[in-house]
Amino acid sequence: MKSVGNKIQQYINANLNTDLHSLLLKKSPFPEVSMQELVQQIKGRKVAEKKFPFLNQDNVIFPPNLNLEQSSSQDTAEFKAQFFKGKKFLDLTCGFGIDAYFLSQNFEEITLIEQNTELLEVVKHNWEVLGRKANFINQKLEKFLEINSEKFDLIYLDPARRDNNNRKVFLLEDLSPNIIEIQKKLSEISDEILIKLSPLIDLQHLVSSLENISKIWIIAVKNEVKEVLIHIKKTNEQTEISCVNLQTSESQFNFTLNTEKNCKSEFSVPEKYIFIPNNSVLKSGAFNLVSEKFSLKKLHQNTHIYTSEKLIENFPGRIFEAEEINPKEIKKGEKFNIITKNYPLKPEEIKKKYKIKDGGQYYLIFSQSIQNKHILKAKLL
Structure with missing residues (x-):
């Protein structure tokens, strides 16, 4: 249309x-x-x-469904936009233009590159409806980079994560464009580059493959990690990681890349309070840092559940008041929300074994400490 x-x-x-x-x-x-x-x-x-x-x-x-599915949400786009401003903004992979619309609001000149002619026409029409102006260029980004002589204050990319057979890919070298190959060229025309990547990207691979990563945002919405965002900027400082859980009241969890290596965890059987980090924190791999920063003990090296006799404020995740129960106390037909961490049975197997149903105000947490397996009856605070 x-x-x-x-x-x-x-x-x-x-x-x-x-x-x-x-x-x-x-x-x-x-x-x-x-x-x-x-x-x-x-x-x-x-x-x-x-x-x-x-x-x-x-x-x-x-546009068609696939373009809608691949587009960022307004929540994540607005989050990105608050950190950047300048004169000239370039989006090399415009798509449906959600990120571009918000990221470009604090820039004077906007250039949008999109190789799909029909999709770019849709974006152009919508921006006219919304009263926004931009330079719309229907071209492959490789061709644009080849002939471009302008410099920009910020370049944004959201590389395609599917191969020629429409299969999902996650390694940097398999994305389109290959960020590793074009990073030098990007750095020649801008001091700041922002790249949106899959939530499944391996952070260690990311850091070892790209130069000058200033910051990594791990962005979740209601505890579902939606994207990993990297900010490339020439700096001598250590890479900062920021774990964000949008649409919650949880605080951001920030740390530098090497901090986790210098932290150690203490271990304990479950105490009065149970703490489960949100998925953006779990994605970051800062398991020992969480223990040290909030004075919490882990249940087990491979169980990313933490415990304390004290209630800790500003924890980036869920907090439960819990007590250990005997399996015989679980009554047939009762309703519980099931959580399993480092436990041999899956939630469906647990429901079948104990003949319980989903729901209710209480949780059953099945886990393991360094001493034993545990079943905790817990209430979310």
């Missing part, structure tokens, strides 16, 4: 809650627009309502 007329927009609005499968069986009321295109716009509005609400408005056009 190249535009949304009033009647088409009215039809989309009128069918936002209609079953899409039934709509696809009908004939489009508009000769110039297929029913598949109409349904795609309705789907886009539904996605936008939760993922990027700033686009949940009339006259905005949405």
Whole structure:
């Protein structure tokens, strides 16, 4: 779709809650627009309502599902945007333009590169609807870098994470573009480069493969790690890692890369309070640092659960008040939320063994300390 007329927009609005499968069986009321295109716009509005609400408005056009899935959420894009400002901003992998829209708000000149012609037309249309201006360039980024002579205050990239067979890839050298190959060229035209990577990227591989990493953000939303963001900037300082859990009240957990190597954990059987770090912290691998920084003891070297007789404020994760129970105290048909860490049975196996159901206000934590296996009945604080 190249535009949304009033009647088409009215039809989309009128069918936002209609079953899409039934709509696809009908004939489009508009000769110039297929029913598949109409349904795609309705789907886009539904996605936008939760993922990027700033686009949940009339006259905005949405691309195919894959582009919507691969786009950053408004929450993560707004988080990125708060750290950067300058005169000239370049996005080499524009896509649907969510990150570009927010990152570029504190810049005067905006250049967006996208090789997909139709997708770039969609972005251009939407930015006009939103009252934003940019230089839209329909070109492969390799070609742009080859002929470009400008310098920029910030370059942003979100490399494609699928190979030619549409399989997901995670190593830097398998991404498109290959960041390792083009880093020197990027550094010649900007002192600051921001790169969005898969949450599955190996941090040690990342640090050993790229130069001048100033900061790594591990960004989770409601405890689900969504992306790893790296900031490349020429600096003599150690790489800082920041663990963020958006849409929660949890504090950020920040440390320098080498800090973890100098920390050690103490160990204990479960005490009154149980602490489970959020997934951004777990992704960072700072297991001993968590123990040392918050004066907590770990249950086991391979159990990333911490314990204390004291309640610790500002912990970046969930805190439970817990007591150990005998398996015989678990009654058939009771409801519990199940957590397992370093325990031989999986949650589904536990529910089957003890004949319990999901839900309720209490948790059962199945874990292991350096002394024994434990079953804890816990309440989330």
